[in-house]
Amino acid sequence: MDALELLHQRRSMGKLEGPAPSADQLDALYRAALRAPDHKEMRPYRFIEFSGTGIDRLGEIFAESDRQTDPEISEKHLAAARKKPKRAPLIIAVIAHITPDNKKVPPVEQIITAGCAAHAMLYAAFAQGLGAMWRTGTYAHDRGVWQALGLGEHEQLLGYLYLGHPAGKLREAPREAHEKFVERWDGEEKGR
């Protein structure tokens, strides 16, 4: 696949089925992640892979998160939470691993690098015919989930990449007009 075609055509896929990405496919994903632009080569990320019993356990952690938010939550809702990670045969949690007091690279830059790594993984998945979807929701932001997954004091969970094979046809990528997002600045201050 041509590189520009990849950039223009990538789509997310929420409907996924097995098999999970192979070891070689995952290797290509992580290689892409580690090519994310990275100020001072800080490598401000790490990844947690879930499959099999790991996915079952992640479902338990999601359900516990809901139970903490609402102690009266119904068994039906808890069962739905447990099922959420089962939407993919493999999930990768992307974690920003931040060095808080770096003089040259503030935390926001490190988080951007980790986000770029996640984005690169989506492209690497698409290029290999895999289906992928970046999901967050409350389970990505809940500190109880972070603790259960062993995140450190200076770590943030940026989301879960759901990965597998597309169970259905991918929607065509829209071609959007970019002009409304672009200003060609002539040096004259305009104020807002």
Ligand SMILES: Cc1cc2nc3c(=O)[nH]c(=O)nc-3n(C[C@H](O)[C@H](O)[C@H](O)COP(=O)(O)O)c2cc1C
């Ligand atoms: C940080 C982040 C979090 C997201 N969280 C969710 C989510 O929880 N649920 C969801 O349906 N889509 C979520 N999305 C959007 C999808 O991953 C996807 O980008 C969107 O459905 C558009 O599809 P496309 O990537 O094919 O354009 C998230 C995207 C990003 C970047």
